[in-house]
Amino acid sequence: MKSISIRGALSGLSLSMLLSSLGTSIANVGLPTLAEVFSASFQAVQWVVLAYLLSITALIVSVGRLGDLMGRRRLLLIGIAVFTVASILCALAPDLWSLIAARALQGIGAAIMMALTMALVGGAVPKEKMGSAMGVLGTMSALGTCLGPTLGGVLIAHVGWQGIFLLNVPLGVLAIGLAWRFLPVDRHAMQSTRPDFDVLGTLVLVLTLLAYALAMTLGRGSFGPLNTALLLVAVIGLILFVFVEQTAASPLVKLPMLRSPLLSAGFAMSTLVTTVVMATLVVGPFYLSGALGLSAASVGLVMSAGPLVAALAGVPGGRLVDRLGAQRSSAIGLIAMLTGACILPSVPMSVGVFGYLAPLVVLTAGYALFQAANNTAVMADIAPQQRGVISGLLGLSRNLGLITGASVMGAVFAFGTASNNILHAQPEAVGQGMRVTFAVAAALIVVALLIGTFSQFVSRRPATSC
Structure with missing residues (x-):
């Protein structure tokens, strides 16, 4: 009976993670259609995605802390409900700015789901299975990213643009049912004396x-x-x-707890690593089309390989974390990422797509292992009353990495091409831009490895001196 309860709780948390991830990727593919339907510019319609991401980034820490105070299960149920209702409002939006407002509301629900899914794992899954649980959540997040473009294209073609939002409604109702049935009831939620928010x-x-x-x-x-x-x-x-x-x-955040070397290192490494991952999403399409001459359809197919590998590697990566330990698995994941980032710029363009795809697979598989290990290391020994805010900070570190990576790594790529207009750059210039970008990416991974090694050294020093 207990194993059924654990599986049910993990299913509800996994579905919450899938929905929040799907909310980003599925909307991207609908931007051209939305621009046409609402007679809007591309810059205006981009706010459909941006409003969602801004809500998550701005609120993920705060809602994590709110969950610690009022009860994480209760707030997660509210978050899924907000996400589901906002999805209906998105589909019913009469104009673009109503849609953007509904997407901002949907982002609030997604922030709650992202912050609290990992926080709730600690109370729903035994500690010795934490790595496997984190691997499952990582798989669902990658699966949402991977499925979004394909699923969105099919729904737009057969249902209309409203379909990309209405899909969330039955999935949201199912997630509420699973969370209500299987997640443990908040024990401290009804206490009369609670810290103020x-x-x-x-x-x-x-x-x-x-x-x-x-x-x-x-x-x-x-x-x-x-x-x-x-x-x-x-x-x-x-x-x-x-x-x-x-x-x-x-x-909101107890600053002294950030003095923990393992905790602060986990946040820093997460930001650096997701900055690198964002480089593959920013540079990949330009390199595949501009340097290798692939068609738009082929570019989309190759770009889906990264999220697919992350989805496939999540569960076995989580099991490896349980077997080897979080710190060792984190180092292995970072070394795999470094290997991929070093091979990518050294492969001649004449090798073609395989020369890009093979190192990308190594890099992405390393990222999946690192994520499972780092999430486990950060969340494993946290006091129950702090799990929400720590989970929120962990989610924030990833979001900041993605946002920074999109801007900074994009600028590095543009600098590497030495071209005023990347779209018109020669294949050799695009190839040079890719090499410069991944040289910087490799350096960032080395920094992450040094941070991880130093944090372990510092955390062990007091024990050896006693």
Whole structure:
């Protein structure tokens, strides 16, 4: 009976992770159709995706902390319900800006699901099976990314653009049913004395993260005065947030816990690694089409290989974490990523698609193993009352890596091509841009390895001195 309960709880959490991941990837493929339906520019219709990502990035830490205070199961159920209702509102949107507002609401639900799925694993799965559970969640996240473009294309063709949002409704209802039936009831949710929610800290953090996310995404790769101003606001906001948290009676983030070398290293490595992964998504399409001359359909097929490998490697990677331990598995994953990142720029263009695809498979499989190991290492020994906010910080580190990677690695690629217009660059220039980008990516992975090694050394030092 207990094994059935664990499987049911993991199924509900996995479905929540799938929905939040699918919410990003399935909307991307619908942008051309939405631009045509609403007679909008591409810049305007991009906010359908951007509003969703901004909501997640700005709120993921705050909702994680809110789950710690009011009960994670209860808040997860609310989050899935918000996501499901917002999906209906998206499908019923009469104009583009109503759709964008509904997508922002959908992003709030997704932020809750992303923050609390990993937090709830700790209470639903035995510690010795934590790696396998994290591997399953990683697989579902990658599966959502992988299925989104194909599923979205089929739904738009046969149902219309509303279908990409209505798909979430039955899946959301199923996720609510599984979570309600199998997740353990919040034990502390009904206590009369609870710490207050840090409203001021939450407001400062939300505005800071919004400023940073907009600084990295506005301008489509060009960093102008507005981007600089927003980045300055983000820096000031971060300083103000630290001050607010030091003086708050019940802080949103307890800053002293970030002094833990394993915890802070886990966040830093997650940001660096997802920055590298974003490079494959930014550079890949330009290299495959501009340097190797692939058609749009072939580019899409090759690009789907990365998420597919991550989905297939998630579960076996999680089992390897249970067998070898989180720290060792994390190092193996990073070494695999470094191998792929080093091979990619060294393979001649004459080798063709295989010369790009083979190293990409190695890099992505390494990423899947690293994610399962790092998530396990961060979440394994966290006090139950802190799981929500730590899970939120872990999710934030990934989102910041993706946002930063899209901007910074895109700029590195443009610099490497030495061309004013990448679309018109010669194949040799595109190839050079790819080589420069992945040389930088390899350097970032080396930094992640050094951080991981140093954090283990520091965390062991007190034990050896006693």
